[in-house]
Amino acid sequence: MLERYSTAASTYAHWIDYQFLLIAVLVGFWLIVAEAVMFWLIFKFRAKDGRPTQYITGEEKQYTKWITIPHVLVILCDLVIIVPAIMVWYNIKQVMPAADETVRVIAQQWAWSFQQAGPDGVMDTADDVRTVGELHVKVNSTYHFELMSRDVVHSFAIPAFRLKQDALPGRTITGWFRPNRVGTYDIQCTQMCGLGHGLMAGRIIVETPQAHAAWLMHNSSPAVAGQQAIPALPTDASSTMAEVRR
Amino acid sequence: MTTEVHHAEPGIFRKYFFSTDHKMIAMQYLFTGMAMALIGGFFAYVFRMQLGFPNQQVPGYGIVTPGRYNALVTMHGSIMIFWVAMPVLIAAFGNFLIPLMVGCDDMAFPRINRLSYQIFLLSALVLLASFLVKGGPFGGAWTAYPPLSAVGAYNLTPIGATLWLLAVALEFIAFLLGGINFTVTTMNSRAPGMKMYDIPLVVWMIVLASIIFMCSAGPLIAGAVMLLFDQTMSTGFYDPTRGGDPLLWQHLFWFFGHPEVYVVLLPAMGIVAEVVAVFARKKVFGYKTVLYTTWAVGFLSFVVWAHHQFVAGIDPRMANIFSITTLLISVPITEMVFLYIATLYGGSIHLDTPMLWALAFIAEFMIGGVTGIFLGSSGTDIYLHDTYFVIAHFHYTFVPIAIIAVYAGITFWYPKMFGRMLNETLGKIHFWGTVIPFNVIFIPLFITGTAGDQRRVYSYAQFAEQSRPALQHLRTTSTVALLVMLAFQFVFLFNFFRSVRSGTSAGANPWRSTTLEWTVPSPPPHGNFAEMPTVYRGPYEYGLPGRADDFLPQNVPD
Numbered sequence: 001m002l003e004r005y006s007t008a009a010s011t012y013a014h015w016i017d018y019q020f021l022l023i024a025v026l027v028g029f030w031l032i033v034a035e036a037v038m039f040w041l042i043f044k045f046r047a048k049d050g051r052p053t054q055y056i057t058g059e060e061k062q063y064t065k066w067i068t069i070p071h072v073l074v075i076l077c078d079l080v081i082i083v084p085a086i087m088v089w090y091n092i093k094q095v096m097p098a099a100d101e102t103v104r105v106i107a108q109q110w111a112w113s114f115q116q117a118g119p120d121g122v123m124d125t126a127d128d129v130r131t132v133g134e135l136h137v138k139v140n141s142t143y144h145f146e147l148m149s150r151d152v153v154h155s156f157a158i159p160a161f162r163l164k165q166d167a168l169p170g171r172t173i174t175g176w177f178r179p180n181r182v183g184t185y186d187i188q189c190t191q192m193c194g195l196g197h198g199l200m201a202g203r204i205i206v207e208t209p210q211a212h213a214a215w216l217m218h219n220s221s222p223a224v225a226g227q228q229a230i231p232a233l234p235t236d237a238s239s240t241m242a243e244v245r246r
Numbered sequence: 247m248t249t250e251v252h253h254a255e256p257g258i259f260r261k262y263f264f265s266t267d268h269k270m271i272a273m274q275y276l277f278t279g280m281a282m283a284l285i286g287g288f289f290a291y292v293f294r295m296q297l298g299f300p301n302q303q304v305p306g307y308g309i310v311t312p313g314r315y316n317a318l319v320t321m322h323g324s325i326m327i328f329w330v331a332m333p334v335l336i337a338a339f340g341n342f343l344i345p346l347m348v349g350c351d352d353m354a355f356p357r358i359n360r361l362s363y364q365i366f367l368l369s370a371l372v373l374l375a376s377f378l379v380k381g382g383p384f385g386g387a388w389t390a391y392p393p394l395s396a397v398g399a400y401n402l403t404p405i406g407a408t409l410w411l412l413a414v415a416l417e418f419i420a421f422l423l424g425g426i427n428f429t430v431t432t433m434n435s436r437a438p439g440m441k442m443y444d445i446p447l448v449v450w451m452i453v454l455a456s457i458i459f460m461c462s463a464g465p466l467i468a469g470a471v472m473l474l475f476d477q478t479m480s481t482g483f484y485d486p487t488r489g490g491d492p493l494l495w496q497h498l499f500w501f502f503g504h505p506e507v508y509v510v511l512l513p514a515m516g517i518v519a520e521v522v523a524v525f526a527r528k529k530v531f532g533y534k535t536v537l538y539t540t541w542a543v544g545f546l547s548f549v550v551w552a553h554h555q556f557v558a559g560i561d562p563r564m565a566n567i568f569s570i571t572t573l574l575i576s577v578p579i580t581e582m583v584f585l586y587i588a589t590l591y592g593g594s595i596h597l598d599t600p601m602l603w604a605l606a607f608i609a610e611f612m613i614g615g616v617t618g619i620f621l622g623s624s625g626t627d628i629y630l631h632d633t634y635f636v637i638a639h640f641h642y643t644f645v646p647i648a649i650i651a652v653y654a655g656i657t658f659w660y661p662k663m664f665g666r667m668l669n670e671t672l673g674k675i676h677f678w679g680t681v682i683p684f685n686v687i688f689i690p691l692f693i694t695g696t697a698g699d700q701r702r703v704y705s706y707a708q709f710a711e712q713s714r715p716a717l718q719h720l721r722t723t724s725t726v727a728l729l730v731m732l733a734f735q736f737v738f739l740f741n742f743f744r745s746v747r748s749g750t751s752a753g754a755n756p757w758r759s760t761t762l763e764w765t766v767p768s769p770p771p772h773g774n775f776a777e778m779p780t781v782y783r784g785p786y787e788y789g790l791p792g793r794a795d796d797f798l799p800q801n802v803p804d
Contacts, residue, residue, distance in 0.1 A: 002629070005697035006711070019625045027616040034587070034612055041590040042605060045526070046597070053789030053796055054592030058532030058585065067532065067584050074580050078573045081623055086566050088625030093562040109400065152394040153492055155557070155632065159698030159711060162629040168493065168559045169393060170486020186711045190632040190700040192387040194400055195313050201708035 002162075009181040009206065010161035015088045017162075022084060026077050096176045099144040103135065107147070107154035107167040110196030112187055118220035119213075127220040135204045138212040139182050147173045155191035158204055166191055179206040266356035267772060271363050272342035273663070276656075279334035282370060286325035287732055293318045293704075298725025300705050313402070315704035316385030321373075323388035324410065327506070328417050329370055331648035335513040336421065336459075337366070339655055340428045340452040342663065346763035346770060347446050349437025349779045349801075354430040362423035369416035376409035384410035387702060389503070392484035392495050396476035408477050415470050418463050425456030437762065437801075439781035443537075444800065446761050446785040447530060450537060451516030455509045458544050462505035469498030496558055500551035507643070508547040512540060514651035515582060518604045521654050522586055524759045525601035526593030527796050529786040531585050539578035539585070546575040556627050565624040572622035576615065583612060594789075594796075599673035600757075603654035606681050607646045614642030617692070635695030638688045645684055653680070653738070660742075661756045665768040666749030672741040679734030686727035690720035760799045761785050 001024055002008070002017040056063055102123060104115040114135045118127030137143055147156055149167040157164040161177050187202030207215065265271060288306075295302075296310040304310060310318070341359065345352055353359045376383040384406040386395045395411075398404030432445065432453045472483035473495065482488030484495050523530050530536060552560060552568040586608055595601070617639040620626050630636060653676075660668050691699075694717050699706065706712035755764040762779055763770070779801040787798040 002696060005693065016626055016629050019623065020620065020629075023620050023623060023626060027619050031612060031616045034583075035609060038587045038590070038605075038608060041587065042595055042597075045590055045593045045595050047527075047594045051594060053527040053594045055529065055789045055791055056531065056592055057529055058535065058588065063588070063591075064532070066588060067535070067581065070584055071577070071581055074577055078576060081619060082570060082573050085569060085623030085625040089556075089562070089565055089569070089628070092625070092628060093557075093565070152397075152400050153391050153558075157632075157700065159629070164557050164628050164631055166558045168486070170492075171559060173559050184710070186698075186709045188698075188700045188709060188712075192316070192389075192391070192394065192702045194386070194394055195316065195402055197316065198312055198703040198705055199708055203710075 007160045007181070007183070007185070008162070009179055009183060009185055010158075010163065011178040011180050012088075012092050013160070013162040015091065019084055019088050023081055026081060030074075030077065093175070096144060096174070097142050097178070099176070100141040101138065102144045102146065103137070104146045105135070105148070105156055105167070106150060107156065107189065107193075108150035109152065109194050110189070110200040112156075112189075112200070112202035116216075119216055129216060129219045131219070133202050135187065135202065136212060136215050137179055137204060137206055138209050139179050139206050141209075142176060142178045144174060144176050147175065152193050153191050154189050154193050154200070157188040157190040158185055159188065160185040161204075164190060179204075182206050182208060264360065266352070266360045268341045268345050268353045268356070268359060269663075269770060271359050272338045272340075274363050275333045275341060275366070276338035278367060278370060279330050279338060282325050282329040282333075285374075286322050286330055287735070289318045289322040289325070290728065291732055293322070294725040294728050296704055298722040300707070310704065312704050313382070313385060316387075316702065317383045317403070317406070319702055320385050320387050320410075321383055324373070324414070326644070326648065327388065327510070328414060329373065331510040331644065332417070332421060333366060334652050335510050335517075335648065335655075336428075336452055336455055337362070337424050339448070339513060339517065339659075340424065340456070342659065343763065344428055344431050344449055344452065345435070346662075346766065346774055347449050347761050348432055348435060348440060349762045349775065349781065350431065350435035351773045351775065351778075353427045354435055355427050358423050359427050362420045362427070365416055365423070366420035369413045369420060372409055372416060373413035376406040376413070379405040379409065381406055389499055390473070390495075391499075392473060392476065392492050396473055396484050398477070404477070408474065411470055411474055411477070415467060415474075418467055421456075421459055422463060425460045428456045429453050437779045437781045440800075443534065444781055444784045446516075447519040447533070447536060448513065448516030451512040451519075451540060454540055454544050455512040458505045458512075458547060459509045462502045462509075462548065465498045466502035469495055493555075493559060496555055497551070500554045501548075503554065504551040505544075505547040507640075508543055510647050511643070512543075514607065514647040515540075515586075517651050517655040517658070518586065518607050519589075520761070521600045521604035521658050522589050522608075523786045523788065524658070524757050525596045525598060525604070526590050527596075527788045528589050528591075528593040529784075529788055531588040531591070533784065533786065536582060536585050539582045542578040543575060543582070546571060546578070550575055550622075553622055553624075553627070556624050557631050569622060569624040573619065576619065576622070579615060583608060583615070598757075599668070599670060599677060600654050600658035602674070602677045603650055603657060606677070607650045607654060610642060610650060610681070610684070611646040614639060614644075614646060617642060630695065632701050633695040634691045634699040634701065637701060638691040638695055641688050641691075645688075649680070649684075653677075656742075658757070659763075660745070661752030662763055662768050662770070664746050664749070665752055666745050666747075667752050667756060668745045668749060669741050672737055676734055676737040676741065679737060680731055683727040683731035683734070687724045687731065690724045694720050758795075758797050760787055760797050762800055765799060765801055 001021045106113045113132045115128055115130050117123045118129050120127055147167045149169045154167040156167055163177050165175050183206055185204050187204055189200035292304050292307045293315055295304040381403040384403050386401050394400050395407055401407055432449055475481040476483050482490045484490045484492050519530050549571045552564055553572045556565045621630055697717055699712055752768045754767055766774055781800045782803055789796050790798055
């Protein structure tokens with residue numbers, strides 16, 4: 001149901017979409033029933049001359065069952081919803097499949113910057129590729145991300161991946177995704193982060209392994225890297241904080 | 247309380263500005279709340295125009311810059327919750343109804359009551375003053391997450407942020423004072439014979455809402471003091487580089503913030519219970535069950551707060567617990583709604599304007615309730631969190647609460663407040679002109695949210711997926727519907743102010759209702775009851791078999 005409105009481009013997008021569909025069918029059904037009963041009662045018991053009101057306290061056995069039965073059904077439906085909801089959550093947020101690649105995602109007012117290992121495959125070496133606003137990833141590879149913020153709370157969201165995670169200053173939050181569809185997708189910031197919040201867009205480019213390797217090679221050459229380089233996140237974030245305070 | 251305050255007719259100045267009469271204080275709260283609603287509605291108009299017709303001059307405002315956009319959404323949220331829903335639902339209705347419905351002459355502490363309104367007015371003025379200071383009003387969202395809200399260099403509105411915080415703190419003081427009054431008055435000043443289960447539901451609900459508010463406000467006030475220190479004295483309570491933690495605020499805020507939803511919901515449910523009983527000529531189905539579910543809701547509302555923080559960086563295992571409690575709270579709320587629907591069974595339903603509003607509340611609130619399930623389920627919340635789906639969901643709860651139920655209450659008690667009837671035709675025009683556009687505003691927003699529109703973004707031009715024309719059409723539809731809905735509110739204002747002078751005279755009990763406020767003249771005189779009433783039965787004795795009249799007031803002996 002969700003795919004009609006938003007492309008699904010990661011493995012767990014479908015898990016969330018199925019969960020959405022399950023809830024939509026269950027609550028949609030009960031909503032229609034409840035609204036129908038209500039409008040039927042309004043019509044059936046509209047004021048008519050000569051028809052007296054029935055005196056019902058709502059404590060008689062023959063009437064309370066009309067509350068008790070729906071009550072039990074609501075609890076049952078809640079169970080049917082909560083179990084898969086927790087399973088989806090567990091598999092996305094609580095466990096991490098083994099990583100093929102790792103990227104570092106750094107949020108700041110009001111831009112996204114990314115760091116990933118260069119052709120040597122090792123993070124924090126001279127050939128690392130650093131980019132601003134654009135993240136290039138390989139299709140069908142499991143990525144772990146390390147999410148951090150330089151200033152305020154941001155939120156790293158890729159709707160096509162059904163991915164969302166707040167970035168907190170002072171913490172590194174890890175998570176994962178596995179893109180399964182080549183293309184270019186939006187990265188949003190979904191937590192109010194100040195004046196430029198609405199401008200804080202990024203792109204994630206999902207490429208074939210060959211295209212990605214070529215891109216990595218091209219961008220990790222020292223000249224290009226120098227051009228695109230942005231300062232690494234200081235190990236002691238307090239210096240930026242203090243600078244901003246002045 | 248002194249007898250002098252109560253029974254001497256005070257001068258104009260004392261009557262309108264320093265009155266201790268609960269009815270006058272109720273009117274002060276009502277009119278202040280209505281004025282703030284106009285301001286909050288105007289802000290919604292301005293930022294919806296920006297979303298519907300991006301980057302064009304908004305008539306009556308001008309170009310909406312990103313900074314102003316942030317300030318407008320922040321102020322719209324803050325004003326509608328703290329300066330409209332709370333003063334009107336709790337303070338205006340609580341002050342007007344509690345003494346009249348429990349059968350006493352005034353609040354237990356009339357001067358605290360007066361102080362409560364004065365502090366509330368001050369809080370509104372402090373908030374509005376933030377529009378005049380350098381940097382303008384705070385724009386960091388009504389949730390005010392630090393470090394954005396704590397550091398002037400981040401939010402660029404250092405004075406506005408502090409004024410916002412002070413205004414909220416003052417508003418809380420006002421409602422703590424009010425809450426004490428509502429609770430004490432209901433517990434101690436009831437008419438002889440009125441037992442606990444003879445108290446009308448709306449009074450119960452306002453009292454329980456006040457208690458929930460008083461229990462939940464403490465942590466947020468502590469949090470607000472720390473935030474104020476961070477802003478003004480450079481402390482580091484929320485600064486991770488100095489041992490603080492930004493998540494601390496989120497916990498304190500939502501520990502208050504989620505019960506707050508039920509603080510405004512319960513009085514609305516109470517109003518609807520009264521109206522449905524009167525116009526269906528039926529006893530409320532399972533009065534005690536309604537009360538028990540209310541208590542259950544009140545208790546559970548304290549253990550669901552972290553569902554606002556599933557993806558905030560809390561331990562992911564926590565989400566499971568809060569997901570379960572969140573779905574649990576749907577059980578008593580659903581049951582309460584079922585009981586209201588069951589009340590219609592066997593009734594004799596009169597579709598006067600107050601009843602239309604009350605039924606619309608039930609019908610619309612159910613949509614708000616079921617869409618909450620999508621967000622309470624942790625799995626789907628990953629995607630829907632902070633999208634327009636959330637906005638559409640909570641407007642489907644808050645508009646029924648703060649707009650629809652309030653109109654039910656105002657149209658129902660207007661004859662008691664002003665002694666005259668509202669015009670029924672204008673009332674129905676206003677009803678349909680509000681309820682239909684309301685759905686047209688928010689159904690498109692469910693879809694844009696499902697398509698990934700994130701909140702608090704002044705323009706989607708930067709986002710390729712979000713700037714599709716199909717989504718822009720939906721946003722424009724929503725904006726146009728808002729314009730229609732706002733235009734129809736002038737019908738209400740016209741009806742309201744014209745009927746004060748020229749409505750037909752109401753008499754003491756125009757709706758043939760059973761509760762005590764309808765036994766006194768309309769409007770009630772100073773001191774309310776000429777002779778203090780005695781109560782003989784519960785509040786909803788309609789359609790008793792074997793009687794000529796279909797209703798039996800609480801104060802009539804058997």
